[in-house]
Amino acid sequence: MSDAILGQVALGYSPFIDRNRAVTATRLTVFPLRPDATLDAAQLLEAVGSVWPADGARVSLNVASESLLSDLMKTELATNVMIEVPAFMAGDPVNVEPLLALHKHGNVMLLKGRPLKELPREVLPCFKYSIIDLADDRRATEGPHAPAGAARSIPHVQSGVGSVAEMEASFNRGAAAVLGWPIDDAVSSSMANGKKAGQTDLQVIVELINRVDKQEPIEKLEGTLKRDPSLAFKLMRYINSPAFGLSVEISSFRHAIMMLGYQRLKRWLALLLATASKDTNLKPVMFAAVRRGLLMEELVRSSGDDEMRNEMFICGVFSLLDRMFKQPFSELMRTIPVPQRVYQALVDGSGPYQPYFDLVKSVEGESLFDFKSAADNLMMSVGEINRAQLRALTSAADLD
Incomplete structure (x- = not known):
């Protein structure tokens, strides 16, 4: 059943890495090959479940299709499935009920991007983490001079991290995890610390x-x-x-x-x-x-x-x-x-x-x-x- 959707999307993956450098979950990114394609949420979940069964490890779905993501948000998901929700969708009144239902069911949701307007009051507690790209992180670019608006209301995951140095700096700024492959300067960082790689x-x-x-x-x-x-x-x-x-x-x-x-x-x-x-x-x-x-x-x-x-x-x-x-x-x-x-x-x-x-x-x-x-x-x-x-x-x- 899931075979049809596998020919309609491009998949990518990356890890969630915690402060101990342990991988705590996998992000599965789903790109529709055609923007106007009608994609089946049940088929996607069947494919996801073949790798991450309900009693297995955690997976975070990063879906680059508003219609497919909307369908997923209205579906009862296994509790190990996390959903990344763009800020513009989180602020849409039509999505309040699905978000509350997923939260009540026990699914972890991550807010992706900076909201352009205040989210509905009842929706904000639904999000366990926000995903903040390093390039958009005012705390990283402006340091101690970051404006008051840069305060965090929920824990954050740092995306866009490409090196060990950036990863460590993200954790120092309070990130709960980093998202991606911080491997570019792993060698130089380890050498700088005087460590031997086993x-x-x-x-x-x-x-x-x-x-x-x-x-x-x-x-x-x-x-x-x-x-x-x-x-x-x-x-x-x-x-x-x-x-x-x-x-x-x-x-x-x-x-x-x-x-x-x-x-x-x-x-x-x-x-x-x-x-x-x-x-x-x-x-x-x-x-x-x-x-x-x-x-x-x-x-x-x-x-x-x-x-x-x-x-x-x-x-x-x-x-x-x-x-x-x-x-x-x-x-x-x-x-x-x-x-x-x-x-x-x-x-x-x-x-x-x-x-x-x-x-x-x-x-x-x-x-x-x-x-x-x-x-x-x-x-x-x-x-x-x-x-x-x-x-x-x-x-x-x-x-x-």
Whole structure:
């Protein structure tokens, strides 16, 4: 039933990140491909429920269609579904009753944008948070000289944050969370603080990847892994997660190699490498890397080429390693063995995987124009891309 709407909209996603740098919810942005299209709210909710069931994690719907959003506001939603409501709609008397009903039902609502006029008195308590873009935040641009009108009546979430420094400044100004991917200066910020990005852990995993790439005896691989038992536990947890889809439980590293083989094991070592850092500021980077890998893999699932799928997964997962290791890819790839097509995408920004990488970044950036352009370059249908996104987000939820 939900398939029809997946061909009528472009989807994008981004995380809500709290003060502990933990991801507390996912924002799903929905752009209609045609402004005049009639979109089915029930179909959208069915698609959303396939990834975020009622007893699952929280999702915030950012819907760029007034008619579709109006229909959603009149629907009984699962309580883990949050709704972002533009200020002009929140101030419309026709929406008072639906907003009150959603609030009474227990749904979290977020006020998006600055109201041009005072909201109806009974509506304001319906909103748990306001979403304030960094570019429009008078407290950020005017500092202590911000006008009295910049006072907050409800807690706020800061959007438009593109760096760790901006994220930290937003929290210092009282933001309850930031919305987006603050990864641009994660490397320089971590270096400025004198922190190591879990370097010992990373070196052990890099050594393992090299040994697996050479298909060394199991005894040598086990000896390397025993240097850090916590990594062994994490690897076993990943392999036994629902996302991996094995019918039997893997009980040891030796068992993993026997069941998986060296090539399939390498992709999960890649995932382990991308999530091994203990630097708090790198949590959003790790979160992004996992989703990139899963989405790139899903984009080529229908190709029937297992080698390509595995390489795309590694390409996405490794795409932020330069931030974790604080080294350019041209240096990193001298020590970490990767296939040639992955090397081209990460080091040279070229090759057959680069267009897929561009598509992933358009999804993360929630940019309709870039989404359409990347889809056209790949000659992929919007529905195919959206289905890949939902499968990837489901697998990510299983890993989380």
